[in-house]
Amino acid sequence: MKKSISKIPFRGTPEQEKQLMEVIKKHRDQKDALIKVMQEAQEIYGYLPLEVQQMIAEGMNVPVEEVYGIATFYAMFSLSPKGENKISVCLGTACYVKGAQALIDRITEVLGIRPGECTEDGKFSLEACRCIGACGLAPVMTINDDVYGRLTDKDVDGILKKYMD
Amino acid sequence: MNMVNLKINGIPVTVPENYTILEAAREIGIEIPTLCYMWKMNEIGACRICVVEVKGARSLVASCVYPVSEGMEVQTNTLKIQKARKTTLELILSNHDKNCLSCVRSGSCELQKLCHDFGVDSARFDGDTPKFDIDYSAPHMYRDNNKCILCRRCVAACKAQHVGVIGANDRGFDTHIGCAFDMPLEKVACISCGQCIVNCPTGALSERDDTDKVFEALSDPTKHVIVQTAPSIRVTLGECFGMAPGSIVTGKMVAALKRLGFDKVFDTDFAADLTIMEEANEFLDRVKNGGKLPLITSCSPGWIKFCEMYHPDLLDNLSSCKSPQQMFGAIIKTWYAEKNGIDPKDIVVVSIMPCTAKKFEIGRADQSAAGNGIPDCDIALTTRELARMIERAHIKFDLLPDEEFDNPLGESSGAGVIFGATGGVMEAALRTAVETLEGKPLENIDFTAVRGTQSLKEAELEVAGMKIRVAVASGMESAHELLNKVKSGEAEYHFIEIMGCPGGCINGGGQPVQPASVRSFVDLKKLRSEALYADDRANTIRKSHENPMIKLLYNEYLEKPGSHRAHKILHTTYVNRSKMVVK
Numbered sequence: 035m036k037k038s039i040s041k042i043p044f045r046g047t048p049e050q051e052k053q054l055m056e057v058i059k060k061h062r063d064q065k066d067a068l069i070k071v072m073q074e075a076q077e078i079y080g081y082l083p084l085e086v087q088q089m090i091a092e093g094m095n096v097p098v099e100e101v102y103g104i105a106t107f108y109a110m111f112s113l114s115p116k117g118e119n120k121i122s123v124c125l126g127t128a129c130y131v132k133g134a135q136a137l138i139d140r141i142t143e144v145l146g147i148r149p150g151e152c153t154e155d156g157k158f159s160l161e162a163c164r165c166i167g168a169c170g171l172a173p174v175m176t177i178n179d180d181v182y183g184r185l186t187d188k189d190v191d192g193i194l195k196k197y198m199d
Numbered sequence: 200m201n202m203v204n205l206k207i208n209g210i211p212v213t214v215p216e217n218y219t220i221l222e223a224a225r226e227i228g229i230e231i232p233t234l235c236y237m238w239k240m241n242e243i244g245a246c247r248i249c250v251v252e253v254k255g256a257r258s259l260v261a262s263c264v265y266p267v268s269e270g271m272e273v274q275t276n277t278l279k280i281q282k283a284r285k286t287t288l289e290l291i292l293s294n295h296d297k298n299c300l301s302c303v304r305s306g307s308c309e310l311q312k313l314c315h316d317f318g319v320d321s322a323r324f325d326g327d328t329p330k331f332d333i334d335y336s337a338p339h340m341y342r343d344n345n346k347c348i349l350c351r352r353c354v355a356a357c358k359a360q361h362v363g364v365i366g367a368n369d370r371g372f373d374t375h376i377g378c379a380f381d382m383p384l385e386k387v388a389c390i391s392c393g394q395c396i397v398n399c400p401t402g403a404l405s406e407r408d409d410t411d412k413v414f415e416a417l418s419d420p421t422k423h424v425i426v427q428t429a430p431s432i433r434v435t436l437g438e439c440f441g442m443a444p445g446s447i448v449t450g451k452m453v454a455a456l457k458r459l460g461f462d463k464v465f466d467t468d469f470a471a472d473l474t475i476m477e478e479a480n481e482f483l484d485r486v487k488n489g490g491k492l493p494l495i496t497s498c499s500p501g502w503i504k505f506c507e508m509y510h511p512d513l514l515d516n517l518s519s520c521k522s523p524q525q526m527f528g529a530i531i532k533t534w535y536a537e538k539n540g541i542d543p544k545d546i547v548v549v550s551i552m553p554c555t556a557k558k559f560e561i562g563r564a565d566q567s568a569a570g571n572g573i574p575d576c577d578i579a580l581t582t583r584e585l586a587r588m589i590e591r592a593h594i595k596f597d598l599l600p601d602e603e604f605d606n607p608l609g610e611s612s613g614a615g616v617i618f619g620a621t622g623g624v625m626e627a628a629l630r631t632a633v634e635t636l637e638g639k640p641l642e643n644i645d646f647t648a649v650r651g652t653q654s655l656k657e658a659e660l661e662v663a664g665m666k667i668r669v670a671v672a673s674g675m676e677s678a679h680e681l682l683n684k685v686k687s688g689e690a691e692y693h694f695i696e697i698m699g700c701p702g703g704c705i706n707g708g709g710q711p712v713q714p715a716s717v718r719s720f721v722d723l724k725k726l727r728s729e730a731l732y733a734d735d736r737a738n739t740i741r742k743s744h745e746n747p748m749i750k751l752l753y754n755e756y757l758e759k760p761g762s763h764r765a766h767k768i769l770h771t772t773y774v775n776r777s778k779m780v781v782k
Contacts, residue, residue: 036373039380084380097363099387102379106369 037106038151040114044085053078054086058093068094069104072111081112114152117159119197123149123175126165133186134173138162140187144194158197205271220262220273221249225720231275232284232313234400235350236263238719240359241398246350247287248313251275259283285317293324294372296345302402309400309714310348327372336383339391339558340406344375347403351376352715353395359701360675362505364389376403388508388780390675392501392699393555393581393708398718406555406581406709410588413578416547417460423541426461427527427608428452428551430468431619431704432582434730435553438711439586440596445726447734450601455589456551457602466604467550468611470527471618471627473752474498475743477520477769478624479632480760482694486665491515493670493685493692496624498522500560501699501708505675507776510682516695519770521566521575523618524550524557527608528575529568529768534756535608536569543569549578551585553619553707556699568768581709610748613735620728621673621703622649622656625696629660629669630742636663644741650732652702652724655681657692669694674701705731 057074061067071090072082079086082105084098091098105111123129123138138160142148145158152159168174171183175193182193200215207224214223219242221231235246244261251262254272259280262273274280291310299305314321331344349367353376357365364387368377378387396404416424437446456464482494497503497518506513521529527550532543550557557579560566566575580588589596603609614630617623626646634641648658649669654677657670670692672678678697684690700707702724713723740746757765 036369087379097358097366097379099364099366099379103366103368107367 035148037113038148040081040083040152042115042152042154042156044083046079046085050078051089054089055093058090062093062095068096068101069108072101072104076111080116081114083113083115112150112161114150114159115156117152117157119158119177121158121160121175121177122163122166123160124164124166124168124173125162126169126172128165128169129173132172134175136187137173137175137185137190140190141194144191158194203267203269203271205267205269205273207273208275214267216267218267220251220253220260220265220267220271223267224262224273224275229275230716231262232316233263233715234309234313234348235352236719237352237355237398237715241350241352241355243351246291246348248284250280250283250287252277252280281317284313285319288314288317288319289321289323291348292319292321293326294328295348296343297321302346303405303408304399304402304712307712307714308402311401312714329372331375334377334384335407336385337389337391337559338385338407338562339555340384340393340396340404342376342384343403343405344377345403346401347376348401349374349376350400352398352400353404356394356398360390360392360394360699361509361679362388362390362392362675365395386779388776390501390504390508390699391556391559391708392675394700396555396708397706397710397712398715399712400715406583407558408584408587409558409578409580410584410591413549413580413588414591416549416578421545422547423462423545424460424547424549425463425465425531426456426549426551427465427467427470427524428456429524429553429619429704430471430616430623430731431553431707431710431727432551432585433616433734434619434705434727435582435710436586437596438713439583440589442597443726444713444717444721444723445730447730448596449734450603451596451599452585453604454599454602455585455594455596458594458599459588459592461549463605463608465527465531465608466611466615467523467527468615468618469608469746469748470523470530471498471615471624472612472743472746472749473526473530473769474520474523474618474624475614475627475631476749476753476760477526477765478518479628479635479743481518481520482628482632483635484761486667486693493695494518495694496628496696496698498618498624499556499697499699499704500554500563501556502675502678502697503773504556504559504776505678505699506697507774508780509675509679509777511775511777512686513682514773514775517773519766519772521769521771522557522560524552524560524579525566525575525771526769528577529566530608530752532569532573532575533768534752543573544571547578548576549580550576551582552579553582553704553709554579554700555581555708557709563771564774565771582711583709586711607748607751610746611738611740612743612746613738613741614743615746616734616738617731619704620650620731621652621654621698622671622696623703623728623731624698625649625669625671625694627743628694628696631744633660633662634742634744636665638663641742649696652722652728654701657690667694668692669696671696673698673703675699677701702728 244264250259433449614627705727
């Protein structure tokens with residue numbers, strides 16, 4: 035699926051930028067370190083918006099399109115920030131056969147975001163994750179550190195409500 | 200280099216050990232079909248069309264990247280190979296927009312030819328067909344990813360130009376060639392050179408077709424429609440009609456334009472001579488009066504855009520001269536209009552250019568000599584579009600007689616014609632500048648040190664007791680390298696010529712497309728530029744300042760090079776576009 039680009043304004047801090055510059059400095063002369071730098075940048079910022087990709091491109095002396103091409107190729111990179119509440123729906127085999135896709139579809143309907151996206155108010159982000167080892171509770175979703183199991187799409191609205199102020 | 204012996208289709212061949220199977224095969228006249236391959240530029244083994252059988256190998260191998268080895272036995276055309284190639288093509292077609300009938304590349308499409316060669320079933324695989332929006336944002340070209348086969352030749356060409364604004368985004372069926380964050384082409388630091396287009400095997404990339412606008416102007420009786428042809432068109436247009444690269448077709452080109460109905464058929468070479476008058480004067484002025492050096496030429500709009508985007512600190516080094524295309528239009532809409540009593544609003548200047556960036560240039564600011572928002576040049580066509588017009592009018596190009604340009608703006612010198620090759624502008628300028636500095640006619644007007652298709656050249660000349668150092672770069676990678684040396688003080692020059700495309704205009708992004716097999720293994724740059732130098736030699740007038748019509752223009756109208764009026768009409772300004780560079 036095509037990665038969607040977040041419209042949420044970039045809110046990077048000088049502290050984060052300093053961290054990123056250190057990472058770049060460390061890897062600048064390593065020919066194949068671009069992906070490594072991108073991974074560390076994502077750890078710092080939580081995602082890779084245009085502003086961050088530009089800093090990486092400039093620092094590593096490659097066109098920003100090269101960074102973007104890699105960011106959209108690998109599933110691990112995100113172009114959307116994480117929300118205040120991070121929803122993960124397990125799409126491991128057990129959860130999948132027990133109907134996890136229906137959970138995702140319902141969340142998308144309610145919040146208007148697809149996996150990999152964040153709501154415009156920054157409240158929720160959604161991702162589809164791999165097996166979290168709770169197959170006995172399939173299908174499972176987590177919000178922050180809370181685990182919800184044996185769900186159907188009918189349960190989704192009530193759970194989300196708990197996280198809306 | 201160690202040599203290795205191998206057999207291809209039973210024929211023994213000895214080649215250097217760093218050869219690929221594909222290169223070795225060519226040595227004995229065996230052509231292996233390719234699609235993504237571009238020699239020395241895009242050798243990625245992605246498309247699998249070039250697969251061959253190697254004795255002892257477990258599967259078919261991609262000959263474009265597979266190195267030769269001692270005793271190797273290769274088959275290039277077995278039934279197994281043919282079937283594999285056919286299946287690959289059928290898979291490519293499964294998500295390809297197959298509207299060949301209306302495709303701009305029908306007849307010159309490399310995919311179409313291979314499908315024909317291998318007798319493919321276009322409907323064998325009926326798969327997912329994502330629909331991509333066509334990017335029409337840029338003034339010079341469009342991208343239709345529905346016809347893209349992801350060979351990445353355009354990506355390699357863009358990178359080789361030190362631009363790199365396109366690449367493969369997303370993955371799987373969503374994979375597409377695009378810009379960072381899928382920005383439209385007009386929003387990124389694309390220099391409009393069109394090298395991506397001439398490297399594209401299909402109809403995914405093409406110039407914006409402006410031929411309809413020209414046909415409309417030609418059919419409007421209130422319009423006086425003038426055409427100008429750039430120096431290099433006369434040595435490339437023939438390729439669109441099956442002639443060998445390097446064929447000189449000046450006379451037929453003029454005849455075709457007259458039959459298409461243009462009121463006047465003039466020559467951009469005239470404006471090239473005019474450019475030399477102004478630029479040589481500017482150079483001498485800067486040398487004598489301590490002006491900004493090195494002076495850098497400004498004929499190539501792709502280079503100008505590159506300078507504005509990537510080297511904005513050098514904008515003061517650029518010659519303020521408009522390009523020949525724009526000088527031509529400027530003179531038409533002032534001097535010519537006055538002389539002939541025509542309102543410049545009723546004149547349509549069409550230019551035939553080797554260049555897609557020329558389509559961008561006509562819309563630049565400060566390009567209106569006649570004022571009132573009247574553009575110097577109205578429509579810029581590429582060589583390919585002119586060929587399309589000739590085809591649409593069903594003119595039999597090869598049967599045309601040779602005809603002559605109209606006057607006064609059809610008169611030109613040999614110096615004007617070599618503008619189309621890297622080093623040509625420099626040589627033309629030197630013919631005039633050196634003669635002026637020395638105050639006597641040149642004994643030898645061939646400045647061979649700046650000739651040749653290599654991307655970087657330099658020379659030092661003794662002129663009137665002065666040492667003049669010049670450099671010539673073509674292609675933006677070489678230009679970038681050269682300019683960094685100039686900035687760091689590692690190299691010092693008085694005068695630099697830069698052309699946007701490798702080899703100069705003869706290899707411009709608006710020139711006839713040739714398949715990868717030709718682009719890889721035929722030296723198009725050499726063949727086309729040699730034709731220009733042959734044309735120069737055949738000319739009786741070979742210095743711009745000896746062009747009698749140039750003399751007339753200055754006597755009647757411009758007074759002298761660099762005059763107030765010349766400045767107003769023939770010179771321009773530049774813009775810092777570095778903000779567009781997200782690099």
